Amino acid sequence: MNATVADLMRRNLLDVFSEPDAERRNAAIAVTYAQDVVWHEPDRVNRGREAxxxxxxxxxxxxxxxxxxxxxxxxxxxxxxxxxFHYGPAGQPPIVTGMDIARCKDGVIIELYTFVNGSSQPA
Incomplete structure (x- = not known):
């Protein structure tokens, strides 16, 4: 059964980028992204699941x-x-905010764009 776009977005954030256990994270990667996924970060482009x-x-x-x-x-x-998303120490106010935008096809993410807004803390 193919995952919905909403399922994929939640899995991307919670099961991949918040998962400290490498085995569970890699299992989530295998079912969340296309083999040739392209992930655009603000400072780099990552091509493929392994990257x-x-x-x-x-x-x-x-x-x-x-x-x-x-x-x-x-x-x-x-x-x-x-x-x-918010990103920061568990149980604390976030240090960084941002967003992910993904293009999906056939139940997987084929292209992911991450935008980072920087610190949400007062200067």
């Missing part, structure tokens, strides 16, 4: 006590999904 998995592991290692949290519901428009 996405490596980068997700890097991000989690950089801030092991931080978690991604949805900032509102998933928005869907045909094959596009949008989900805003």
């Amino acid at each position: 996405l998995a490596r980068r997700a592991a890097e991000l989690l290692a950089q801030s092991p006590d931080w978690v991604m949290r949805p900032d509102g519901p998933v928005s869907v428009n045909d094959d596009l999904g949008h989900l805003a």
